[in-house]
Amino acid sequence: MKKLWISILVGLLVFPMMLQSSVKAATPISIIIDGVRLSTDQAPVMVNGRTMVPLRAIFEAFNATIKWNQKAQTVTATKDGTTIMLKIGSKTATINNKAVTLDVPGLNLKGRTMVPTRFVSEALGHAVGWNPKTQVVSITTSASNVGNAGPVSNVVAQDVSDFGDGRDLQVSFTRAVNESLVDHYRVLIVKAGNILNLSSAQTIASYNYSTVLPTGTNPSIKLTSTSRTVDGDSIKSNQAYVAYVLTVGKGSNASTLSIGSSSMTLVNKTVAVINNVQVNDISDYGDGRDLSVSFNKLSDESKISSYRIFVVKATNYSNFNLATANNVSSANYTLVSKTGNNITQILSSGARDVDGALVKTGVSYRVFVMAIDSSNAANNVLSSVSSAITLSNIGVSNLSVSDVNNYNDGRDLRVSFTHATDETYISQYRIMVVPTSYYSSFSLAEANNVSSSYYTAVSTNGTTTNQVLSSSTRDVRGALIKNGVNYKVYILSIGSGSNTGGNVLSSPSSVITLLNDSSVSIVSNLSVSDVNDYGDGRDLRVSFTHPTDETYISQYRIMVVPTSYYSSFSLAEANNVSSSNYTSVSTSGSSTSQVLNSSTKDVLGASIKNGTSYRVYVLSIGSGIYWDSNVLSSASSVITLLNDSSVKAVTNLNVSDDNDYGDGRDLKVSFSHATDETYINQYRIMVVPTSYYSNFSLSEANNVSSSNYTSVSTSGNSTSQVLGASARDVRGNLIKDGNSYKVYVLSISSGNYAGSNALSWESSAITLSTTKSPVISVTNVTYKEDDGRIRISFDKSANETNISEYRVLVVPAKQGFGSADAIEVRSSYYTSVTPNGTNLSAFTATRDVNGDSIVKDVKYKAYVLAVANNSGVQNGGLSNSTEEFELNSRRDGRD
Numbered sequence: 001m002k003k004l005w006i007s008i009l010v011g012l013l014v015f016p017m018m019l020q021s022s023v024k025a026a027t028p029i030s031i032i033i034d035g036v037r038l039s040t041d042q043a044p045v046m047v048n049g050r051t052m053v054p055l056r057a058i059f060e061a062f063n064a065t066i067k068w069n070q071k072a073q074t075v076t077a078t079k080d081g082t083t084i085m086l087k088i089g090s091k092t093a094t095i096n097n098k099a100v101t102l103d104v105p106g107l108n109l110k111g112r113t114m115v116p117t118r119f120v121s122e123a124l125g126h127a128v129g130w131n132p133k134t135q136v137v138s139i140t141t142s143a144s145n146v147g148n149a150g151p152v153s154n155v156v157a158q159d160v161s162d163f164g165d166g167r168d169l170q171v172s173f174t175r176a177v178n179e180s181l182v183d184h185y186r187v188l189i190v191k192a193g194n195i196l197n198l199s200s201a202q203t204i205a206s207y208n209y210s211t212v213l214p215t216g217t218n219p220s221i222k223l224t225s226t227s228r229t230v231d232g233d234s235i236k237s238n239q240a241y242v243a244y245v246l247t248v249g250k251g252s253n254a255s256t257l258s259i260g261s262s263s264m265t266l267v268n269k270t271v272a273v274i275n276n277v278q279v280n281d282i283s284d285y286g287d288g289r290d291l292s293v294s295f296n297k298l299s300d301e302s303k304i305s306s307y308r309i310f311v312v313k314a315t316n317y318s319n320f321n322l323a324t325a326n327n328v329s330s331a332n333y334t335l336v337s338k339t340g341n342n343i344t345q346i347l348s349s350g351a352r353d354v355d356g357a358l359v360k361t362g363v364s365y366r367v368f369v370m371a372i373d374s375s376n377a378a379n380n381v382l383s384s385v386s387s388a389i390t391l392s393n394i395g396v397s398n399l400s401v402s403d404v405n406n407y408n409d410g411r412d413l414r415v416s417f418t419h420a421t422d423e424t425y426i427s428q429y430r431i432m433v434v435p436t437s438y439y440s441s442f443s444l445a446e447a448n449n450v451s452s453s454y455y456t457a458v459s460t461n462g463t464t465t466n467q468v469l470s471s472s473t474r475d476v477r478g479a480l481i482k483n484g485v486n487y488k489v490y491i492l493s494i495g496s497g498s499n500t501g502g503n504v505l506s507s508p509s510s511v512i513t514l515l516n517d518s519s520v521s522i523v524s525n526l527s528v529s530d531v532n533d534y535g536d537g538r539d540l541r542v543s544f545t546h547p548t549d550e551t552y553i554s555q556y557r558i559m560v561v562p563t564s565y566y567s568s569f570s571l572a573e574a575n576n577v578s579s580s581n582y583t584s585v586s587t588s589g590s591s592t593s594q595v596l597n598s599s600t601k602d603v604l605g606a607s608i609k610n611g612t613s614y615r616v617y618v619l620s621i622g623s624g625i626y627w628d629s630n631v632l633s634s635a636s637s638v639i640t641l642l643n644d645s646s647v648k649a650v651t652n653l654n655v656s657d658d659n660d661y662g663d664g665r666d667l668k669v670s671f672s673h674a675t676d677e678t679y680i681n682q683y684r685i686m687v688v689p690t691s692y693y694s695n696f697s698l699s700e701a702n703n704v705s706s707s708n709y710t711s712v713s714t715s716g717n718s719t720s721q722v723l724g725a726s727a728r729d730v731r732g733n734l735i736k737d738g739n740s741y742k743v744y745v746l747s748i749s750s751g752n753y754a755g756s757n758a759l760s761w762e763s764s765a766i767t768l769s770t771t772k773s774p775v776i777s778v779t780n781v782t783y784k785e786d787d788g789r790i791r792i793s794f795d796k797s798a799n800e801t802n803i804s805e806y807r808v809l810v811v812p813a814k815q816g817f818g819s820a821d822a823i824e825v826r827s828s829y830y831t832s833v834t835p836n837g838t839n840l841s842a843f844t845a846t847r848d849v850n851g852d853s854i855v856k857d858v859k860y861k862a863y864v865l866a867v868a869n870n871s872g873v874q875n876g877g878l879s880n881s882t883e884e885f886e887l888n889s890r891r892d893g894r895d
Contacts, residue, residue: 027135031117032180032216033061042112044137048793048841050104051130051137052114062124062141075106075113077120084123086115095123103838134215140180140250148254149176149247152185155261157243162379164273166227166235168266171210171243172220173258183250185212187221189229192240192263196230201246201257204230209246225384240265274298274307274369274383281391281502288351288359290391293334294344295369295383301338305374309334309345311353314364314388320354322382325370328354362425362497364390392425392502396491398464401512405571406631407522410473410481412514414570415456415489416466417506423460427496431456431467433475436486436511442476444505447492450476455492468570471634483514520622521547522633523556525591528616530641537600537608539641542583543593544618544633550587554623558583558594560602563613563638563697569603571632574619577603582619610641611756613697640698642758647749648674649758650683652718655743660772662873664727664735667768669710670720671745671760677714681750685710685721687729690740690765696730698759701746704730709746734820737768737875775803775866775877783862783882786844790854790887792831793841794864794879802872806833806840806864810848811881813859817849819878822865825849830865856887 029051031038040057055075059066064079073088086093088106093099106115121128121139129138154174161168171187187210190196208228212219227235235241243261276296283290293309310333312320332352336345351359359365367386373379398418405412415431432455434442454474458465473481481487488508495502523544532539542558559582561569581601585592600608608614616636622629650671658668669685686709688696708728712719727735735741743763749756780795792808808831811817829851833840847853848860861884866877 029135029137030216031058031137031139033139033141037216042110042114044117045109045114047104047107047114049839051117052104052107052109053117053120055106055113055115058115058117058120062121062126064124075115079124082124084120088113093119131213131215134217136215138180138214138216148249148256149178149181151247151256151258152176152245153258155243155245155258157189157241157261157264159264159266160222162267163225164237164266165225166223167225168237169227169235169241169243170220170222171245171261172218173245174218175214175216176247176256179214179216181249181253182214183248183253184214185219186210186246186248187212187223188244188246189223189227189235190242190244190260191229191231191233192242194231196244196257196260198246198255198257201230201244202255205232208232235266237266274371274381277367277369277383277386279365279367279386279389281389282346287349288347289349290361291347291351291359291365291389292344293347293367293369293386294342296342297338297340298371298381301340303373303379304338304371306338306372307336307343308370308372309336309347310368310370311347311351311359311365312368312385313353313355314366316355317366317368317385320368320385322370322380324354325368325382326377326380329356332356359391361391361422364388390425390502392495392504395420395504396429396493396506399489399491399506399509401487401489401509403512403514404468406520406629407471407634408483408514409471410469411471411634412483413473413481413487413489413512414466414468414572415491415509416464417491418464419460419462420493425495425497425502426460427494428460429458429465430492430494431458431469432490432492433469433473433481433487434490434508435475435477435479436488438477439488439508442490442508444492444503446476447490447505448503450492451478454478481514486511486513488512520552520620520626520629520631521549522620522631523547523618524633526616526618526633526636528614528636528639530639531595535610535641536598537596538598539610540600540608540614540616540639541593541595542616542618542636543591545591546587546589547620552622552624552626552629553587554621554627555587556585556592557619557621558585558596559617559619560596560600560608560614561617561635562602562604562606562699563615564699565604566615566635569617569635571619571630573603574617574632575630578605581605585618608641611698611702613638613640613699615639638697640759642756647679647747647753647756647758648676649747649760650674650745651760653743653745653760653763655741655763655766657766657768658722660770660873661725661868662737662768662770662772662774662875663725664723665725666737666770667727667735667741667743667766668720668722669743669745669763670718672718673714673716674747674758679749679751679753679756680714681748682714683712683719684746684748685712685723686744686746687723687727687735687741688744688762689729689731689733690742692731693742693762696744696762698746698757700730701744701759702757704746705732708732712745735768737770737873740765740767742766770873770875772868772871772873773799773802774875775868775872777866777877777879778806778864779879780839781862781864781879781882783885785885785887788887790845790860790862790885791841792845792862792864792882793839795839796835796837797866797877800835800837802869803835803866803877804869805867806835807831807867808833808845809863809865810845810854811861811863812848812850813861813884815850817861817863817881819865819876821849822863822878823874826851854887859884859886861885 029044040054042054044053059077064077067076076085086106091102091105118128127140152173156172158170160170176182240263245258247256278294280292282292332354369383371381396417400416402414404414454476491506493504525545527543529541531541581603618633620631652672654670656668659666708730745760747758776797778794778797782793784791829849861881863881864879868874
């Protein structure tokens with residue numbers, strides 16, 4: 001036998017050590033068989049997530065016979081009618097002549113033939129367990145899996161801290177005699193004097209005991225602040241306890257209860273416990289002055305000199321403890337003197353977190369408070385952590401209201417305010433009109449619950465808002481706004497991103513009561529039409545019905561307003577329009593149908609022309625005692641003057657949901673071309689979110705960026721176009737499921753009519769939906785440096801049927817990165833991997849997602865994006881990132 005093993009060793013030495021680079025340097029791995037540690041002359045190693053063990057040691061431990069074939073490089077092991085054959089370097093083995101696939105093949109390591117532990121053990125009918133924390137492989141042979149393991153012994157309970165809760169209690173014991181039969185242990189804490197037996201121990205709820213897994217060593221567990229007795233009571237000082245351990249057997253193996261420990265009483269030697277730490281965002285300075293911290297003082301402050309407030313980033317708080325707090329620099333906490341009262345402290349503008357960074361908006365924090373023992377720093381007491389808080393600077397200012405019209409509805413009310421200085425975490429503002437009879441009870445909680453039909457949404461564009469409300473505007477109770485009612489107005493700033501849910505309600509405006517103090521009436525039946533092809537005001541006819549009573553009206557003024565200016569046009573502005581920028585109409589007759597003249601200008605002083613989108617208003621001018629009580633009509637419909645002999649809009653515009661990709665490929669747009677395309681260069685398909693629909697016009701269509709529409713040639717009589725995966729709406733956002741859209745087609749003029757584009761009517765609204773399954777992201781993404789290169793490994797997606805490829809992405813650690821970013825990365829800046837049904841590893845990355853070489857002294861993170869195929873939808877698939885890493889070797893990623 002000795003000669004055989006020497007021959008094996010000599011034969012294997014001729015093979016290069018190709019696979020040794022994949023062996024992980026880690027905590028030593030132990031093999032426990034039926035509770036007995038397996039002794040080997042070559043330590044077990046981890047290769048691509050599988051534990052490898054010397055061939056001879058494992059087979060002899062199972063009393064299997066071994067045969068080695070030097071020429072074929074195969075080993076054959078036999079036991080109890082089971083024959084296993086492995087070929088060194090091959091991923092295929094046989095069990096009783098039936099082929100099986102191995103995750104990792106057998107290999108040669110330092111003169112020893114290594115085989116996968118789990119495969120060998122399970123092939124011989126043995127159970128295998130793995131504890132990654134302790135690096136222990138537990139093997140239970142079928143012959144040992146009977147009876148029970150017996151109770152643990154030497155249960156000892158000790159007082160090891162001074163928190164006044166379960167953290168003070170440590171329990172240790174000697175493991176069961178045959179731990180291979182043990183599923184887990186339960187540490188049970190019983191008030192001294194109470195009786196615990198096996199039957200009652202087995203019925204205790206899981207949240208009233210602590211679980212310990214078998215590791216092959218004698219356990220010692222320190223309980224937590226939330227640990228409880230078997231009765232569900234919190235563990236506390238000045239109470240005597242006895243500890244028991246319930247051994248829970250595997251499968252049908254019986255459970256056993258230990259003898260109780262000696263009774264012991266926890267003693268809290270510290271100053272006391274700080275509780276009720278509360279944090280609030282109280283201002284909008286964008287620094288520590290926004291943060292208010294309150295807590296209950298200690299009942300006995302005789303032993304303390306002061307308190308320290310620690311602000312900790314929420315991502316790091318779980319690692320913050322008493323020892324860490326004691327070492328924080330004085331510049332990075334706020335010192336508070338004891339006052340004899342419960343304390344509320346507003347931090348300063350220079351307040352810093354425990355890492356030394358200034359406290360600021362947009363970062364999530366948690367707060368601790370430490371009481372300082374004046375005589376012994378070892379007895380300082382750290383509070384429990386506060387809830388998380390993200391400071392926001394999203395309050396508006398300069399809120400004012402005014403009565404600007406006489407419609408007897410929301411069009412009479414103008415609301416003005418200055419936006420927040422930092423809108424990073426604000427998605428929109430909501431104007432809320434509150435009757436003063438309801439004012440005293442209006443709050444942030446109620447504002448958050450107001451129906452979308454009862455407020456006016458305002459975007460974050462610009463630095464100020466000057467908004468005249470619409471005729472259908474309602475107050476927060478759902479009643480239409482009207483004259484004679486007292487109102488106050490509030491602005492609700494809606495948080496987004498890391499500030500989602502952190503909405504802020506403004507102070508109320510002054511009280512306003514809308515009044516109609518005029519006998520001057522507005523015109524009715526206002527309509528506009530395109531009647532000629534001069535390319536100026538002569539193309540525009542304006543018709544309207546006069547008021548029945550014109551006693552106090554001296555004239556009417558027709559005002560043509562570009563739709564880009566429409567949302568802010570009001571009575572006050574109409575009153576200030578220059579006489580050269582409107583058309584006067586007398587009060588004679590009961591109606592007017594007026595074609596404007598060639599020199600007519602809009603209210604901004606620009607000549608009226610084809611291709612510009614307008615709305616028309618009529619201002620009734622008061623006379624006599626009502627000389628200053630003018631009244632402005634509602635706006636006409638939108639009109640864009642066109643030369644009917646040249647560029648025509650498309651017809652028969654339809655949209656449909658055609659696929660399930662979750663992007664523009666789901667949207668099919670069909671339309672009939674203009675009958676005469678002589679002066680049309682191309683068509684542009686424009687997808688408009690319905691929330692933006694009412695403001696979309698020809699002038700805006702003409703200004704849409706080329707990346708935000710789809711071009712279609714004039715060839716053919718009709719078009720039926722499925723958009724591309726990267727198609728965007730007119731705002732620049734990728735088209736996706738769940739959003740409501742309307743579609744327009746812009747005819748682009750050429751030749752003599754260049755600039756006279758024509759915009760179609762909008763399509764019906766469409767909301768794309770999907771019935772396909774989203775892709776599932778990969779897991780366990782890890783990295784490894786290999787002589788100046790980064791190698792990425794990961795576990796495949798749980799379901800690869802709807803995945804076309806994996807993309808390995810390396811991102812600078814300081815760079816924000818999400819699913820939308822991952823999809824946009826250029827193909828030359830990621831590594832593409834084809835799914836093959838197995839976990840994937842060792843893909844070398846040399847460039848980051850920006851196309852830069854991976855270099856030393858820069859920290860990176862790695863991600864893997866699972867990309868959908870035709871049977872899936874790409875609304876997910878991005879993995880969690882690896883930990884931050886950087887190159888440490890002499891070479892960079894370009895080598």
